[in-house]
Amino acid sequence: MAVDLLLRSGRIIDPGQGLDFVGDLLIEDGRIRTIGQHLTVNEGLTALDVSGLIITPGLIDLHTHVYPGVTNLGVMPDTVGVGMGVTTVVDAGSAGSRNFEPFLETTIRESQTRVLVFLNAAGDGLIREKGELADLRNVTFAESLEKVKDYPGVIRGIKARASASVVGDLGVKPIALAKDLAFQAGIPLVVHIGNAPPRLEEVLELLQRGDIVTHSFHGKPGGILGAGGEPLPEVLAARERGVLFDLGHGTSSFCFHTARKAFQAGFLPDTVGTDIYSQNLAGPVFSLAVTMSKLLALGLELPTVIAMATAGAASALGLAGTVGTLRPGVEADVTVLQLCQGGFSFSDSEGERLDGRYLLNPVMVLRKGEVTRLSGDCERARW
Ligand SMILES: [Zn+2]
Structure with a gap:
């Protein structure tokens, strides 16, 4: 079920709109309602502090x-x-x-x-x-x-x-x-x-x-x-x-x-x-x-x-501005990611290894406003 929700203090990266800032995202009726800073909302609305995390379309x-x-x-x-x-x-x-x-x-x-x-x-x-x-x-x-x-x-x-x-x-x-x-x-x-x-x-x-x-x-x-x-x-x-x-x-x-x-x-x-x-x-x-x-x-x-x-x-996909965006009015499809830091060794299709310092780890996803929490934390992420 879609819930009304405020995601607070995340790093919002929405390249389609040229956005990259720390702010809030308000979701209502399964749609993106507002995106901004220090949003004030009605009492009783669920607010989730996502500081330190990344919010993307x-x-x-x-x-x-x-x-x-x-x-x-x-x-x-x-x-x-x-x-x-x-x-x-x-x-x-x-x-x-x-x-x-x-x-x-x-x-x-x-x-x-x-x-x-x-x-x-x-x-x-x-x-x-x-x-x-x-x-x-x-x-x-x-x-x-x-x-x-x-x-x-x-x-x-x-x-x-x-x-x-x-x-x-x-x-x-x-x-x-x-x-x-x-x-x-x-x-x-x-x-x-x-x-x-x-x-x-x-x-x-x-x-x-x-x-x-x-x-x-x-x-x-x-x-x-x-x-x-x-x-x-x-x-x-x-x-x-x-x-x-x-x-x-x-x-x-x-x-x-x-x-x-x-x-x-x-x-x-x-x-x-x-x-x-x-x-x-x-x-x-x-x-x-x-x-x-x-x-x-x-x-x-x-x-x-x-x-x-x-x-x-x-x-x-010919769907610019409809999906892959946090534009107000569109269906609330949102991914919340943690950027894990450490030492990660990745492999390609040829078996070559490559060391990296970052691992993107999805911790929550909203599809039409419906929330799925993912088990992941940096320690348990698989790569
Ligand atoms: Zn294929």
Whole structure:
């Protein structure tokens, strides 16, 4: 149940509104009411002192797999959502047009966490582990268009995996077909990049403003860096025309070395999707907060990293100003984080270790004003 609540004296970081100050946040009727300093409120209203903690808009994980039972990689949305301080998760292609509606009924509507979807261009989604785009007949074009039209609030993009294990001998063809589908549906194409073929350059050529690349900092051959360790001209040109780059950690798709080189050249991710699923929950991914902590360990500033998981993700979803914001009037999705300090050793997908001084630890989350307290304290946090 949503409660009226005043969060008092927290460090409010809302990059979408350019806010970073110590202040108060008033939540009423499940919505953000006021944000400011030394707010006075009616007697009887619950006030919670969160001094020393960070208040952010509810975090958004742009890349998850939350369709358990039907895909064997899925986990329940609330496990990786509100249970980890995340108020919105985006399922990246677990379902296609043939199994989207069961997903909506059995899982999406039953979850406290807001679940949005990148619909797989392949009609069956990810019910098989590989090869879903190795036959162009698997792309359910008309049916997918229909679903996007019927559920515009939930389906926010079309997902396609551009890896040799997925497209078989077809090279870039299935990705071009998926792009055509996304274009006709009027929503972004979200492309997973991995082992060639297709080559990254030919995939990028298909992408336009608002389309999204995920697994951007993988360490496999054929990634975003050229031989000299600098981002490829094609990658920079894609960013220049408005293509977005998501982190998409996953079991095998985030490499500290790639990230370090790219960051040195000023090439940061736009969003910080985890690609969390059953096989990487216990490492190397753990959670969105841990993935964000790895970016801190790589030298990025806290507000920059929070922007990627709030305003940046919201704008990639076409929902800027509606989610990922503490703007008065919007649904009260809020994350309260503790910034643990100490010595933390993080791991990427290649098994490389990286020492960091900070660990973001969610202690409370509000979804539409409904409060979930998380057990975490710095001593018990897992990473
Ligand atoms: Zn994924």
